[in-house]
Amino acid sequence: VSPLWRDEVGIYLAQRRACLVRMRRGVRPTLAAEVDHADPAAAAGWEGALTLLEQQMNEGTWSDARVRVVLADHWVRYSVVPWSDALSSAGERLAHARELMSGIFGAEMSDWTVSLSEAPPGSSRLASAVPTALLQALKDAALRHRQKLVSVQPQLIAAYNTWRHVLPAATAAWFVTVEEGSLAALRMCGDGIDRVHAVRIGLDWARELKRLQTFGRLASASPTDGRVYVDLPAALRTLRPEGSADLEWLDEPNPPLTTLHQLEHLRRRAA
């Protein structure tokens, strides 16, 4: 099989949960397999999620493929890095982002791997960090199962890229994605992203969604914040607060086309 047409496996890792989809490549990719493996008794950290993933991988359905991994925002840190004329190379920009994140999150950032988004000159960039040990464990797992790890993205980025076609192109707006245990939000401005937040939330979904509604009302009242677009798991839609006109609930408008779309579809459906 040509490497260009190898099957793709999408993996979503969250607390006590691992979702996997396998897409058969071709002119029209088709879904070959999918599984949502959740275990409330599993360990809460990413080590527990990797154990769940390893259990699935050992079944053999997922080997010999390219792999795209989406990590829950629970294990990810974000920061907006303003543009600086003094930085000329990608290495300098990355070092600057790491320094900035160390100032925000503390010296423990030495065990984290930082990645910086691409952006045109003059625009701010989004910096993201994940534990280096988690990345290494993913690489090792891919190697063990004859997979090629082609992408590792945080949920906020993957969800934003999935929904960007319905987000306003020019006006400011918030994009929020929710998962069990965490909520991540970024604010889009005219030429990029100027604010980002990732917060831990409790298991009382009704209360958290009411807080989100309050946030939406405040944002809508502000001329600079704009609307709030919320990516919510399907199972939580019934918990939407009444009268939440200040929030734009994102629903599945199109059938999924790519591995990441399919993975997002599974993640939202199965939560």
Next chain:
Amino acid sequence: MRHAIQLDFAGGRPALSLAGGLLLAVGVVAASVVFLEYHTVAQHRAGLELKLAALARADALAAAPVETLADARIAVSAEQAATDLATPWTLLLSELEQASKETQGQVAVLGVEPDHAKHNVRVSAEARTLSLALAYVERLQTSRSLSYPMLDRHEMRADDAQHPVRFELSGAWRDLP
């Protein structure tokens, strides 16, 4: 539509889409066509250059005999000039003139003919008497520019009332440093 956020911890690039693949194929085909066109034009040009070179050679061959003859003439002239320059004319003529003066004008030099092949010179002269002619030859035998000048022939001119003696002598010239 908003631009995608390009942030990836695996440094991965987006998979090749159908549109991207088609664009790549079109690009490859276009590049191949341009290369073939270039190759054809380059071959055509090489052919024209070969034809031009053949024509230039033909022209050169047609012009060659004229040039060869001209070159040969120039070469002969140059050789002649070099040989003439190598002859010790100044000293030879000077000594012939001096010898004539010593006879108080009784001997007149009529001609001097060098023979470069034999490396000698033939002198034609006229004297009032045979004894003056012999004295002239004897005088030249002490010359620095001629070695062994000898009287080759002489005749008394009967058509002249004074009956002068016309004579010829020859001798090898010496190459002086």
